[in-house]
Amino acid sequence: MIPNLEKAREILKEYNKGDFHLLHGEVVSGIMGYFARQYDPINEEYWAVVGLLHDVDFELYPEEHCSKCYELLRAHNVDERMIRSIVSHGYGRLDLVAIKPELQMEKI
Structure with missing residues (x-):
């Protein structure tokens, strides 16, 4: 599922x-x-939805930021490609993130 802005x-x-x-x-x-x-x-x-949800896990799980996104967003059946894009923003900054940004959107 790819959420619209309201659902996000x-x-x-x-x-x-x-x-x-x-x-x-x-x-x-x-x-x-x-x-x-x-x-x-x-x-x-x-x-815009990727931007809105990029830190969805940060308030509750600051020490596991980006890695908890998987669990939280999968619970809402969010599309795996979108989750990948959201998680990739931590690449190179957070030890828990091994997903390298590849799409132009992910690099921004």
């Missing part, structure tokens, strides 16, 4: 209660939407 917000709010994390997700979502309009306008909402 529900997922984000299930695991994040703090204003900072909710706002951060919205800000990154907007930034990703901006870049999608330039590079991949057909998939703008997809990029």
Whole structure:
């Protein structure tokens, strides 16, 4: 399942209660939407959802950031390609992430 922005917000709010994390997700979502309009306008909402959910696990599991995304997002039947893109943002910065960004969206 590839969530739309409304469903992605529900997922984000299930695991994040703090204003900072909710706002951060919205800000990154907007930034990703901006870049999608330039590079991949057909998939703008997809990029925005990836941005919105990129830190879905951080508030509850800061020590396992990115690795817990799998579990949380699979519980919502989120598409594996989307999970891969979300998790890849930790590559090279977090020891738990071995997924290298490959798509242009993942590199942004």
